[in-house]
Amino acid sequence: MSENFEIFLVATPGLEAPLAAEVRDLGWTPEVQPGGITIRGGWQDVWQANLTLRGATRVLARVGSFRAMHLAQLDKRARKFPWADVLRADLPVKIEAISRKSKIYHAGAATQRIERAIAEELGATIAADAANVVKVRIEDDLVTISLDTTGESLHKRGHKEAVAKAPMRETMAAMFLREMGFDGTQAVLDPMCGSGTFVIEAAEIAAGLAPGRTRQFAFENLASFDPKAWRKLKDAVTRRNAPLQFFGSDRDAGAIRMSRQNAERAGVAELTRFDICQISDLQPPETAPGIIIVNPPYGARIGNKGPLYGLHAAMGDVFRSRFSGWRVGIVTSEAGLAKATGLPFQPPGPIIAHGGLKVRLWQTVPL
Structure with a gap:
C-alpha cells in the first residue's frame, strides 16, 4: 500500500458526467466508469472527497490487490495483507465479498477466509453490524480490497431531519x-x-x-485517520x-x-x-x-x-x-x-x- 491509491467515487447511475465535472473542478483527474468515477490520491483526498463532493454517494478507498487462483492462495495472501495499516484491532469489521469470472467463484467461502485472516492476524472482531466495512471484489482472479470510508450515504448531509414524501436526494x-x-x-x-x-x-x-461539514464519516474509525489533519482540512473550507x-x-x-x-x-x-x-x-x-x-x-x-x-x-x-x-x-x-x-x-x-x-x-x- 502507498499514499497513492485508487479512490472510487460512487455515483447515482446516469449522473456520472456531472460528478466527473465536479471532481475536475475540485482539482482531481476523473476517470469515468459506469456507476462512478475513479481518481488517484491518498488519505487526505479520501477525506476531502467525503467532505466536499456534492454528487458522490460513497467514497471507496482501494487500498490493495493481489491475485488468487484458489481459496488456499486467498487465505495465504489475505493473512499477509497489512491490515494494521488501515484497520484498528479494537473496532469490529464487516466483510462484503463478490466474485465474477474467477476460479474462486464462491463469494461466501471467500468472505470466510478473509474474515478469518483479519480476526487471527489483526485481532479484530468480525460483526455483521460493524461500522468498518471491507469490500472485496474478485474479478478475473484479481482480489481488490476496498474500504468504505463514508458510512451513511453522502446524500445524508447531517442537517435535514424533516422529509416530505418522495424526497429528492x-x-x-x-x-x-x-x-x-x-x-x-x-x-x-x-x-x-x-x-x-x-x-x-x-x-x-x-x-x-461543504456538504459534509456537520456529519461523521466511517474513515474516522480507520487506523489511517489523523484527527488534527482532518480538523485542519475542515477549517480550510470558508x-x-x-x-x-x-x-x-x-x-x-x-x-x-x-x-x-x-x-x-x-x-x-x-x-x-x-x-x-x-x-x-x-x-x-x-x-x-x-x-x-x-x-x-x-x-x-x-x-x-x-x-x-x-x-x-x-x-x-x-x-x-x-x-x-x-x-x-x-x-x-x-x-x-x-x-x-x-x-x-x-x-x-x-x-x-x-x-x-x-x-x-x-x-x-x-x-
Missing part, C-alpha cells in the same frame, strides 16, 4: 443544478419545494458550505457571502414548515425564503432571471394521471407568461407530462434511477 439535486449550469451566482426557485432540497443545496453551494436569492414555495403549509426548519439547521435560513403558494399565484422574485427547477408529482402511483396533465399545462402557462428570461428544469419520469407544459425543452438528459422510477431532467433555454 441531495446528491441528485446538486447534480441536476449543475446540469442546469448553476454555479452559485444565479437565483433559484422551486415552486413545489417539498422539504426544500433544491433550494437549500443551491444556497449552500452559493455560500461555499463560508462566502451570498445574497438572499433562493426561493421555495409549496401549497402545503407542512412542507414550508419543514423547509424552513431544514434551512435553519443547514445554516442558510438568511439566504432562503419559503412561502405557501399555489402555482397559479406564483410571481417572480425581485432578482435577475435565474433558474426554476421543480420535481413535480409524476403520478407513478396514481391510477388517473388526467389531473396531472392539467397541472403541468397550468404550470407551463405560468412560467411562459411571468418568467421571461428564466430557464426551467423539470425532473419527471413521464415525457408526456413534461410535454404537457408546452415549454420549449431541449432534448432530455440521461435516465436516472430515483426511488424505483426512471426520471430525466428536461430543461429549457431562457424563456
Whole structure:
C-alpha cells in the first residue's frame, strides 16, 4: 500500500458526467466508469472527497490487490495483507465479498477466509453490524480490497431531519443544478419545494458550505485517520457571502414548515425564503432571471394521471407568461407530462434511477 491509491467515487447511475465535472473542478483527474468515477490520491483526498463532493454517494478507498487462483492462495495472501495499516484491532469489521469470472467463484467461502485472516492476524472482531466495512471484489482472479470510508450515504448531509414524501436526494439535486449550469451566482426557485432540497443545496453551494461539514464519516474509525489533519482540512473550507436569492414555495403549509426548519439547521435560513403558494399565484422574485427547477408529482402511483396533465399545462402557462428570461428544469419520469407544459425543452438528459422510477431532467433555454 502507498499514499497513492485508487479512490472510487460512487455515483447515482446516469449522473456520472456531472460528478466527473465536479471532481475536475475540485482539482482531481476523473476517470469515468459506469456507476462512478475513479481518481488517484491518498488519505487526505479520501477525506476531502467525503467532505466536499456534492454528487458522490460513497467514497471507496482501494487500498490493495493481489491475485488468487484458489481459496488456499486467498487465505495465504489475505493473512499477509497489512491490515494494521488501515484497520484498528479494537473496532469490529464487516466483510462484503463478490466474485465474477474467477476460479474462486464462491463469494461466501471467500468472505470466510478473509474474515478469518483479519480476526487471527489483526485481532479484530468480525460483526455483521460493524461500522468498518471491507469490500472485496474478485474479478478475473484479481482480489481488490476496498474500504468504505463514508458510512451513511453522502446524500445524508447531517442537517435535514424533516422529509416530505418522495424526497429528492441531495446528491441528485446538486447534480441536476449543475446540469442546469448553476454555479452559485444565479437565483433559484422551486415552486413545489417539498422539504426544500433544491433550494437549500443551491444556497449552500452559493455560500461555499461543504456538504459534509456537520456529519461523521466511517474513515474516522480507520487506523489511517489523523484527527488534527482532518480538523485542519475542515477549517480550510470558508463560508462566502451570498445574497438572499433562493426561493421555495409549496401549497402545503407542512412542507414550508419543514423547509424552513431544514434551512435553519443547514445554516442558510438568511439566504432562503419559503412561502405557501399555489402555482397559479406564483410571481417572480425581485432578482435577475435565474433558474426554476421543480420535481413535480409524476403520478407513478396514481391510477388517473388526467389531473396531472392539467397541472403541468397550468404550470407551463405560468412560467411562459411571468418568467421571461428564466430557464426551467423539470425532473419527471413521464415525457408526456413534461410535454404537457408546452415549454420549449431541449432534448432530455440521461435516465436516472430515483426511488424505483426512471426520471430525466428536461430543461429549457431562457424563456
